[in-house]
Amino acid sequence: MSIIVQEEKGLFHLQSSGMSYLIQIVDGYPVHVYWGATLKHRATMNELLIHTSPGTGLDRLPQEYPQYGSGDFRNPAYQVELEDGTRVTELKYDSYRLLKGKPELDGLPAVYVENESEADTLELVLRDGYSGLQVVLLYSIFAERNVIVRSARLINQGKQKIRLLRALSTSVDMFGHDNMEMMYLSGAWAREGNIQRRSLLQGEIRIDSKRGMSSHQFNPFAALVTPETSENHGEAYGFSLVYSGGFEAVAEVDSFGCTRLGIGVNSFDFAWLLHAGEQFQTPEAVMVYSAQGLGEMSRTYHRLYRNRLCRGKYRDQERPILVNNWEATYFDFSADKLVAIAEEGSRLGIELFVLDDGWFGKRDADNSSLGDWYEDRRKLPDGLADVAKRINGLGMQFGLWFEPEMISPDSELYRQHPDWCLHVRGRRRSEARWQLVLDYTRPEVRDYIYESLAEIFSTVPVAYVKWDMNRALTEIGSAALPPERQAETAHRYVLGLYELLERITSQFPDILFESCSSGGGRFDPGMLYYMPQTWTSDNTDAVERLKIQYGTSLVYPVSTIGAHVSAVPNHQVGRNTPLDFRGSVAMSGNFGYELDLTQFTNEEKDTVQRQVASYKQVRGLVQQGDLYRLQSPFEGNGSSWMFVSADKTEALVYAFQVMAVPNAPQRILRLNGLDPELEYTVEREGGGESSLYGGDRLMQLGLPLSYEPKDYQSRCFRLQAIQ
Numbered sequence: 001m002s003i004i005v006q007e008e009k010g011l012f013h014l015q016s017s018g019m020s021y022l023i024q025i026v027d028g029y030p031v032h033v034y035w036g037a038t039l040k041h042r043a044t045m046n047e048l049l050i051h052t053s054p055g056t057g058l059d060r061l062p063q064e065y066p067q068y069g070s071g072d073f074r075n076p077a078y079q080v081e082l083e084d085g086t087r088v089t090e091l092k093y094d095s096y097r098l099l100k101g102k103p104e105l106d107g108l109p110a111v112y113v114e115n116e117s118e119a120d121t122l123e124l125v126l127r128d129g130y131s132g133l134q135v136v137l138l139y140s141i142f143a144e145r146n147v148i149v150r151s152a153r154l155i156n157q158g159k160q161k162i163r164l165l166r167a168l169s170t171s172v173d174m175f176g177h178d179n180m181e182m183m184y185l186s187g188a189w190a191r192e193g194n195i196q197r198r199s200l201l202q203g204e205i206r207i208d209s210k211r212g213m214s215s216h217q218f219n220p221f222a223a224l225v226t227p228e229t230s231e232n233h234g235e236a237y238g239f240s241l242v243y244s245g246g247f248e249a250v251a252e253v254d255s256f257g258c259t260r261l262g263i264g265v266n267s268f269d270f271a272w273l274l275h276a277g278e279q280f281q282t283p284e285a286v287m288v289y290s291a292q293g294l295g296e297m298s299r300t301y302h303r304l305y306r307n308r309l310c311r312g313k314y315r316d317q318e319r320p321i322l323v324n325n326w327e328a329t330y331f332d333f334s335a336d337k338l339v340a341i342a343e344e345g346s347r348l349g350i351e352l353f354v355l356d357d358g359w360f361g362k363r364d365a366d367n368s369s370l371g372d373w374y375e376d377r378r379k380l381p382d383g384l385a386d387v388a389k390r391i392n393g394l395g396m397q398f399g400l401w402f403e404p405e406m407i408s409p410d411s412e413l414y415r416q417h418p419d420w421c422l423h424v425r426g427r428r429r430s431e432a433r434w435q436l437v438l439d440y441t442r443p444e445v446r447d448y449i450y451e452s453l454a455e456i457f458s459t460v461p462v463a464y465v466k467w468d469m470n471r472a473l474t475e476i477g478s479a480a481l482p483p484e485r486q487a488e489t490a491h492r493y494v495l496g497l498y499e500l501l502e503r504i505t506s507q508f509p510d511i512l513f514e515s516c517s518s519g520g521g522r523f524d525p526g527m528l529y530y531m532p533q534t535w536t537s538d539n540t541d542a543v544e545r546l547k548i549q550y551g552t553s554l555v556y557p558v559s560t561i562g563a564h565v566s567a568v569p570n571h572q573v574g575r576n577t578p579l580d581f582r583g584s585v586a587m588s589g590n591f592g593y594e595l596d597l598t599q600f601t602n603e604e605k606d607t608v609q610r611q612v613a614s615y616k617q618v619r620g621l622v623q624q625g626d627l628y629r630l631q632s633p634f635e636g637n638g639s640s641w642m643f644v645s646a647d648k649t650e651a652l653v654y655a656f657q658v659m660a661v662p663n664a665p666q667r668i669l670r671l672n673g674l675d676p677e678l679e680y681t682v683e684r685e686g687g688g689e690s691s692l693y694g695g696d697r698l699m700q701l702g703l704p705l706s707y708e709p710k711d712y713q714s715r716c717f718r719l720q721a722i723q
Contacts, residue, residue, distance in 0.1 A: 002120040002143050003098055012096070012122060013039070014139060019146040019289045021139070023064055023124070026050050028092040030064040030124055030137070032173045035148075035237065037291050062173030062258055065126065065137055065152065067091055074260055075204070075252050077171035078152070079267075082131055083160040089133055091126035098122060102140040102149070107495050109242050109529030110284050111149055111308045118142060118308075132158020132276075138284075146300055151284040156274035164272040168248075168264030169241060170285040175258040179227050182251045182261075183236075183294075185219040185551055190539035190572055192216050192520035193551030195634055197225075200253050208248040208266050212437075212473025212490050213517060214524040221555045222249040224261060229293055231629055232672065236290040236297040239263045240555055242309070243283035244526035245494035246270075269476070271487035286525065294554065295672070299626050302557035306624070309525055310532040310560070312505065314512050318619050319533065319559070319590045320397060321349070321612055322464070326356035327540075327566050328596035331364050335380050339390050344597035346394040348605060349612040352464055352592075353391050354399035359384065361411060367434035370406040371413030373452040384460045392461060399464030399512075400456070404449045405497065406435045406470065413448075420445050422489070424477040432471040440496035441478045441489060450503055457508050467531065469517040494526075501530040514562060523552065523560075533560050533590050540566035540594060541573045542585040543658055543712070546633040549589060550641070558643070559623040563589030565611075567596070577712045579604055580686075583611040584654055584714035588622065588641065591615045614685065618652050618718070621645055625652075628672040637661065644673040648695075651680070651719035657707045664709075668702035678721040685716035692722070 361369025
């Protein structure tokens with residue numbers, strides 16, 4: 001058991017192989033004592049115990065699930081409104097329960113275990129004697145991972161209604177750390193994944209999404225780090241929310257230097273009514289501790305999300321190399337044009353052809369037909385099945401693009417069911433991209449989408465689906481909900497989406513689903529539970545992708561990162577970069593192409609054929625290996641990273657220089673993650689003799705690195721241990 005209970009001291013010690021998390025019951029309140037490197041001696045724990053004196057207020061206690069209204073004036077973890085209009089509750093410790101393994105969360109995605117020996121779970125039961133509110137705090141700790149997973153279940157055990165106004169997944173009070181900093185990912189459409197790092201002073205830093213999705217602007221992740229924390233050194237405390245809707249993460253420093261970080265469903269425009277006996281389950285927050293810097297924090301998240309969040313047939317399989325027709329044709333295509341691109345792809349070794357937007361309804365532009373999920377026989381006279389059959393005949397799989405959460409006002413579906421979109425009676429229906437959002441709180445809407453997609457999946461050999469979502473939620477109301485539940489709409493939308501995704505992915509387990517939201521607008525752990533990869537950004541420019549993919553890797557494994565080579569001049573920024581450079585960047589993810597292969601010269605086709613063959617040799621390592629970031633694109637003219645196998649016998653290094661440097665100095669690239677006792681052959685892709693280096697030498701002295709005197713250069717090295 002990874003959880004030690006000392007009832008006489010009111011102490012709960014959650015312990016993994018490299019981490020301890022301590023909770024103490026103080027005056028009836030669960031108090032946060034410690035989170036960090038493993039504590040093994042009880043005497044050490046005794047020194048950490050918190051003692052109060054008469055008159056000590058809640059404002060001075062580092063709490064586990066703080067409340068407002070009883071003396072703590074910081075941000076609370078929860079807030080409720082009682083039937084009499086008052087908002088004061090006081091949760092006190094009632095009991096605890098220990099469970100082997102990790103329970104599932106009803107209706108919500110969650111990390112999981114395959115054997116109950118992998119984790120242990122503590123349930124702390126808190127009660128408010130006046131209202132009958134019960135809160136169960138769930139803590140699951142993994143035995144061999146520095147991971148603790150937290151959530152809360154709020155239950156109305158009273159006789160009157162309770163209205164939740166705030167219900168975060170976790171709140172942690174960090175004391176004893178001076179000058180902490182908050183890290184997070186920010187951005188916008190086409191420039192996601194920017195790493196931000198800000199000093200925490202008295203006051204607060206807040207990131208959130210009010211868009212009904214996790215958003216391009218902020219990812220549902222934050223980390224607390226010390227000023228000296230770097231890629232390989234120092235402490236990092238990560239918080240990642242397994243949720244796909246509006247969220248908040250707030251770091252607050254009080255007047256005594258204590259930092260409180262809370263994360264969960266956004267309390268803005270949120271409420272949830274609990275009748276007697278009803279309960280509300282928060283999404284879970286995955287908390288990671290690292291004593292070896294940001295890199296180890298990231299790898300902990302990567303291993304967990306790759307193996308215990310993603311599910312299904314493709315979790316451990318190598319992902320196919322694809323070509324997508326979007327930037328090649330946009331809406332203007334015929335069956336013969338699609339097959340021509342696929343024929344060229346097949347000759348070059350590409351394994352999957354994806355038909356993007358424009359195949360359904362009367363979709364000649366992005367202003368119509370969303371919701372009409374039937375093939376357009378004007379463009380495809382013999383239907384989707386014929387196109388898929390012809391492409392399968394080339395030895396390639398067939399994939400399709402959908403946007404199932406949207407409805408076009410110019411569609412047969414909207415003309416039949418104008419009330420099926422999110423809307424508020426009598427108010428304007430805001431269109432974005434000429435589309436509205438379907439009301440996924442309604443089971444009949446979800447049933448229609450399921451039946452429409454299931455009909456296609458049952459008659460067309462679809463091997464891959466790109467599930468897109470191209471706008472945020474507005475007029476967040478539902479015609480199917482009563483007035484007192486309208487503020488539940490946004491969260492009910494997400495729960496409805498999860499219910500539909502569970503139904504579809506369970507019914508069609510052989511389809512590889514990739515999520516997308518205008519690129520990275522919904523790149524979050526909640527979606528990865530149903531779809532093991534995400535289209536990272538609509539920006540396919542290789543220079544921009546260095547930052548986007550590097551930043552995204554702060555939390556998410558490379559196996560989840562979709563990365564494609566597109567045409568030049570790039571359609572987003574107009575930049576011209578060499579095909580080799582574009583290929584190396586895209587091969588650092590789930591590799592593919594997004595262009596018209598029939599327009600390539602013979603020389604370009606030779607390059608593509610070489611890239612495809614090379615990726616097939618290394619994709620197992622890229623997609624399942626450990627990532628070590630070596631050089632940040634946010635800090636200079638270059639970037640580099642490497643992938644290392646679990647047994648450290650194989651590695652792959654990518655290095656990039658954006659702009660040429662005149663009379664450049666000698667460059668040395670220090671590697672990481674190797675076995676210092678092993679010797680490695682180092683072979684540069686594309687030419688040059690292999691060399692033999694010791695692992696210690698490569699990590700301490702580094703690998704010599706040189707570039708040609710021109711812009712946009714990439715280098716790739718393959719390492720193999722001599723045994």
